[in-house]
Amino acid sequence: MSHSIHRRTFLTTAGALAVAATVPAAQAATVPRITTAFTLPGDRVYPEGIGLDPRTGNAFVGSYTTGAVYRAAPGRRTAEVFLPAGADGRHTANGLKVDRAGRLWVIDSTSGVDVYDVRDRALLTRFQVPGDEPRFANDLAIAPDGTAYLTDSTRAVVYAVTPADLARARGKVASLRVSHDLSAVRDPRSPAAYTLNGIVADPAGRYLLVVDMTGGGLYRIDLASGAVRQVALHGGDLKHGDGLELAHGTLWAAHNTVNTVSRWRLDAYAHTARLEQRVTDAALQIPTTLARRHGRLLVVRSQFDKGGPMGPGTPETPFTVAWVSGI
Numbered sequence: 001m002s003h004s005i006h007r008r009t010f011l012t013t014a015g016a017l018a019v020a021a022t023v024p025a026a027q028a029a030t031v032p033r034i035t036t037a038f039t040l041p042g043d044r045v046y047p048e049g050i051g052l053d054p055r056t057g058n059a060f061v062g063s064y065t066t067g068a069v070y071r072a073a074p075g076r077r078t079a080e081v082f083l084p085a086g087a088d089g090r091h092t093a094n095g096l097k098v099d100r101a102g103r104l105w106v107i108d109s110t111s112g113v114d115v116y117d118v119r120d121r122a123l124l125t126r127f128q129v130p131g132d133e134p135r136f137a138n139d140l141a142i143a144p145d146g147t148a149y150l151t152d153s154t155r156a157v158v159y160a161v162t163p164a165d166l167a168r169a170r171g172k173v174a175s176l177r178v179s180h181d182l183s184a185v186r187d188p189r190s191p192a193a194y195t196l197n198g199i200v201a202d203p204a205g206r207y208l209l210v211v212d213m214t215g216g217g218l219y220r221i222d223l224a225s226g227a228v229r230q231v232a233l234h235g236g237d238l239k240h241g242d243g244l245e246l247a248h249g250t251l252w253a254a255h256n257t258v259n260t261v262s263r264w265r266l267d268a269y270a271h272t273a274r275l276e277q278r279v280t281d282a283a284l285q286i287p288t289t290l291a292r293r294h295g296r297l298l299v300v301r302s303q304f305d306k307g308g309p310m311g312p313g314t315p316e317t318p319f320t321v322a323w324v325s326g327i
Helices: 013-020 163-169
Strands: 033-040 047-052 059-063 069-072 080-083 096-098 103-108 112-117 123-128 137-142 148-152 157-161 173-175 177-181 196-201 207-212 218-222 228-230 232-234 241-247 250-255 260-266 272-280 287-293 296-301 319-325
Touching: 033 059, 033 069, 047 103, 047 287, 047 296, 047 319, 059 096, 059 103, 096 137, 103 137, 112 137, 123 163, 137 241, 148 196, 157 163, 157 196, 163 173, 196 250, 207 241, 250 287, 250 296, 260 287
Parallel strands: 047 096, 123 173, 137 196, 196 241, 232 272, 241 287
Antiparallel strands: 033 319, 047 059, 059 069, 069 080, 096 103, 103 112, 112 123, 137 148, 148 157, 157 177, 196 207, 207 218, 218 228, 241 250, 250 260, 260 272, 287 296, 296 319
């Protein structure tokens, strides 16, 4: 998520769709449609992350302001509280993922990541960011081999938790290990700026993609060699980039403070990405992340600018997760 506090003038729904959708002529007739997928109970939720259980299809959503986690079954219009506010001493929940073994990973930006068994809600282990310097654990991805990778927006590094690390730490508190250092992406003129945010893993296990929300770049981390290279973007950039989704060579991105979702086509090696479509709409309500299900996107509407971490005001309630189709 972004910590920008700049006030912005948002486009109206109709105007935004008319001026901000960048699509090939053949797709011009496809206008993205935004509807509500499900609501979240509570008036101070300010949701941030979402993770889908690959076995059941359940969606898990975290509250950035309370640390609560909600669960919505497929087809249900209202989510239920899965982990209450303040559970296990956690007061914020941003990045979420569910792995193939039925473990729910919940990031607390101030400390690290908690790992739960979704069957009985038991806390299995906790991994903490080492050291005392500023940190902001942000998002995570699960690679095909079961390794979890987490971004740190302040330190501009990626942490890794392998299945072996997880097994050794079960029932204990362990330290996160830095696997990749991307601090070179920092602008030397603004060393304190938040950088790395969303992260996704190639389904074939070859690479990770990480977005720099401040600079607007996309970075490819080779999982075999550890080499980092910037992906060449054609047709646009990924400024304000937050959550990412990757499937079949297509990358989707949520751009939080500009109320935008974009779609990019990657080449076979993810060395280049070409913008195919970009939709901006105030109805996205500061989208922080997304997940793809059955050809549509579930998009988290954070409302961070309405009494949340980005500014004063009163949010629209209930808080919701949207369906976005046609992109």
